[in-house]
Amino acid sequence: MGINRHRALKVAKEDILRAIVEFQTDSIEEIRQELETPESFTRAIDQLVTEGLVRISERSVRLTPAGEEAAGVIVTRHRAIEDYFRQEVDCEEAHRIAHKLEHVIIEEVVYSLKRIRELESKGRPLSGDEWGEGLITRVDIADSRLFDRMISMGICPGQWIRTIKRIHGGLIILLGNTQLAVDWEIASQIEVMFP
Amino acid sequence: MTASQGKKTLKVVLVGQPNVGKSCLLNALVGPCVTISNYPGTTVETTQAKREIGGTSFIFVDSPGTYSLSDRSEDERATKHALLSNDMDVAVIVLDACSLERGLYFALQVIESGVKTVIAMNFIEDAIEKGITIEYDRLGRLLGVPVVPFNPFTKRGLDNLIDEIRNASRLQSATIDVLYDDHIESVISMLIEEGLDISLPTRFVALRILEEDKDFLHLVNKTTMKRITDKISKDCLRITEDIARMRYGTASFLATQGTKIIHRETRKKEVIDSLRIDRWLLHRFGGPAFTLLFFSALFYTLLVVGGAIQCLLMTVSEDLIALIPVDGGFLTQMLIDGLTGVTAGVAMALPYVFLFYIILGLTEDIGLLPRFVVNVQRTLRFFHIPERGFISLMLGLGCTVPAVTSTRIIRERDQRVRLIFLYAFVPCSSRLGIILGVVAFYGGDRLVLPLFATLGIAALFWLLIMRILSKDKLDPILLELPTYRRPMISNIAHKSWLRMREFVVVVIPLLILGGVMYSLIDQLGGTAVLIGPFAFVTEGLLGLPAETIIPILFGFVQKDLTGAMLVSVLGGDVAAVMTPLQMFTFGVVTSIGIPCMIVLPAMSREIGWKNTFVIFVTTGLFSLVVASTAWRIALLFGFT
Known part of the structure; x- marks a missing residue:
């Protein structure tokens, strides 16, 4: 409820900022056509002006220096998400996903996505040879219910994990404040990058 | 969802991930009615409790913990069904403030289901200590459901929680759309x-x-x-x-x-302490050694301390019964027999049941049980027994009935059947009462070790057969280890009482009834009818006095009757009638197999009557084979 009310306006504002940079246009009409939620357009423009992010003159809209900075963040965010999803789907789809996710995702996640994209190839399955704290880069389990169980316990790409000690047939790991015992079958499916 | 308007009773289900304090919250809301422990999987079935608060009557339903709605075992399925059943008015999702992300993962699934929801946040003080302040209003706005902090021990936040539950029941359910790609x-x-x-x-x-x-x-x-x-x-x-x-x-x-x-996230002090302790308790060699030592110490404590309490109780009860004037009348004799039954039964079972539950409560509260699981998992998996079954087996040292129910945490039915087979060899506290309170008491403490060894060898034989027969693959190990907690005396006392209540409410009346029934049958000459036809088993197969069939059969009605009936049948001084070898054989035959009748319906509910029948017959016959073989081997070596 709450989240939905705020979302439309936030989406419209961010779309406007991105459209100005990406399409290199200042025509209000062209930007309106690009919008995902055109009904929020006028209110979004008004708010952007109040926040000092854009200036309006006649039928055109321009970014202020603060606006340029904000738009830069959104464009970077969009590209990071697009880049991440391009591993799995084609470019057009990745763009569509990024277009949706850019509005709900926070900076830390974008940062993690970028890092994960960079680091994914560097992760290695947990084997008990490396100790300390590492970043989970990939969880690869064929059984979907087991995957869901692992995610719901916090074993999710982008999370920090600490290997504690070996036990017979597996090892003890720590995720945040959760201590888990896993056997090698599970451990070998968790890819981790140790700094 | 049901409209609760105009309805006086509100049905509220408490859900959440394992070990977040659902049962704690229920006990805080309505008073102690469910057991609380420090390991995931304490609650395996839903429990209801009613309470009238501020003019509204509430039915609170405690549910087994589940990590997500993708259930993997019977207990998790119970939670899902309770949550999605139409007669539930409000769901209270209990979250651990220190593990907010994973808790919210589950919460999102529940909110997606359209159930009217309130979020109750536990362990808030721990989160503050970690430097995390949760903005309850903001989180509530984002989720579209109220978020209420509470502490089940100080009862802080409970009134607010009740108000929010009332409000939520009147409003439309919240909707949050998680945006998927x-x-x-x-x-x-x-x-x-x-x-x-x-x-x-x-x-x-x-x-x-x-x-x-x-x-x-x-x-x-x-x-x-x-x-x-x-x-x-x-x-x-x-x-x-x-x-x-x-x-x-x-x-x-x-x-x-x-x-x-507020400040950079640091690990909870408890977590650091737990890791330090686990360096020793989960050591590759030290861990299994500690586990073995723990169980040896447990049985030794039961033998020594339990034996001393039993001795005291027996002396007092004999003195009391001796005060009844013997006039040879029918009713007086029945009264004496009834009292002998109940006092002997109580004296033989109570010390062991009571002591075991106190020790079990301590172990559970501290958080030792999951550590034992880690230490024995390799051995259990060698025999194709899922490691989580160890907790169920340990509960079996108390009473087989709840232990059978606790196997719901195991996903595969075949694995549950195999695990339940093993209860034939896990002595419940009543059987511990027979081993320690009857065999050791009358035959000597030196019989205890050979008796346990015989049970162990029999179990090992059975485990090997199961290993050869089982072909299925076990789930990989993914086990949460809760941090160690300081045990709370009040919780252990409540919990032990909840477990002991069965003994007082069910066993003591059965002991009285058994004593009186025996007296009645005996005085009408019925015991001879029972003793004769079974002599080939007692005297022939097991080398026991023919009368022992009475305690064996009565024991099947209620295991605690075994010792009591033995005393009734053989007269007060059992040691004068039975040799130590006979005591040993008697111990073996009464300690293997399905302990008593009340286990059968519980088993049949969990794994079906066909499996129950197979377990009942095979383990029953097996107990005779083991006891008979052990007796003959002992004779060969010249024991009497």
Whole structure:
């Protein structure tokens, strides 16, 4: 409820900022056509002006220096998400996903996505040879219910994990404040990058 | 969902991930009625409790902990069914403030189901200590449901929680749409367009179908399913994984938005302490050694301390019975027999049951049980027994009935059947009473070790057979280890009482009834009818006095009757009638197999009557074979 009310306006504002940079246009009409939620357009423009992010003159809209900075963040965010999803789907789809996710995702996640994209190839399955704290880069389990169980316990790409000690047939790991015992079958499916 | 308007009773289900304090909250709301322990999987079935608060009557339903709605075992299924049943008015999701992300993952699934929801946040003080302040209002606004902090021990926040539950029951249920990527959304839309015929929100049902939830798959016909799978394979989606990933992403986002990190996150002190202790308790060699030592110490304590209490109780009760004037009358004799039965039964069982539950309570509260599981998992898996079954086996040292129910945490039915087979060799406290309170008491302490060794060898034989016969694959190990906690005396006392209540309410009346019935049958000359036909078993197969068939048969009605009846049948001084070898054989035959009748319905409910029948017959016959063989071997070596 709450989240939905705020979302439309936030989406419209961010779309406007991105459209100005990406399409290199200042025509209000062209930007309106690009919008995902055109009904929020006028209110979004008004708010952007109040926040000092854009200036309006006649039928055109321009970014202020603060606006340029904000738009830069959104464009970077969009590209990071697009880049991440391009591993799995084609470019057009990745763009569509990024277009949706850019509005709900926070900076830390974008940062993690970028890092994960960079680091994914560097992760290695947990084997008990490396100790300390590492970043989970990939969880690869064929059984979907087991995957869901692992995610719901916090074993999710982008999370920090600490290997504690070996036990017979597996090892003890720590995720945040959760201590888990896993056997090698599970451990070998968790890819981790140790700094 | 049901409209609660105009309805006086509110039905509220408490749900959440394991070990977040659901049962604690229930006890705080209505007074002690369920057991609380420091390990995931304490609660395996739903428990209801009623209470009138401020003019509204509430029915609170405690549910087994579950990590997500994708249930993997019987206990988790119970939670899902309780949550999604139509007669539930409000769901209270209990979250651990220190593990907010994973808790919110589960919360999002529940909110998606359209159930009216209130979030209750536990362990808030711990979170503050960690430097995390949760902005309850902000988090509540983002989720669209109220978030209430509480502390079950100080009762802080409980009034507020009750108010919010009342409010939530009057309002429309909240909706939060976790935004999935376009592919997933388009498949969701395809399913929604099919018009799924169910009272739950169609978006939620579509998600459950895509997450391969067996309870919902029947709602789509084969053609639609084919279209969906075609679309999924065309888009190369690993859809169940993608849904989980994006839901976790949203949970993570909400957790960050709803909290303020005051200082850099540090690990809880308890976690650091736990890790330090685990260096020793989970040591590759030290761990199993500690586990073995613990159980040896447990049995030794029961033998020594339990024996001393039994001795005291027996002396007092004999003195009391001696005060009754013997006039040879029928009723007086029945009174004396009834009293002898009950006092002997209580004296033989109570010290061991009581002591065991206190020690079990301590072990549970400290958080030792999951550590034992880690230490014995290799051995159990060698015999194809799932490691989580160890906790159930340990509960079996108390009473077999709740232990059988606790096997619900095991996913595969075959594995549950194999585990339940093992209860034939795990002495419940009543059987411990026979071993320690009858065999050791009358035959000497030196019999205890050979008796346990015989049980162990018999169990090992059985385990090897099961290992050869079982072909299925065990689930990989993924076990949460809770941090160690300081045991709370009040909790242990409550818990032991809840468990002991069975003994007082069921066993003591049965002991009285058994004593009186025996007296009646004996005085009418009925015992001879029973003793004669079974002499080939008692005297022939086992070398026992023929009368011992009475305690063996009565013991099957209620195990605690075994010792009491033995005393009744043989007269007060058992040691004068039976040799130590006979005591030993008697101990073996009464300690293996299904302990007593009341286990049968519980077993049949869990694994079906056919399996129950097979277990009952095979282990029963096996007990005779083991006892008979042990007797003959002992004779060969010249024991008497």
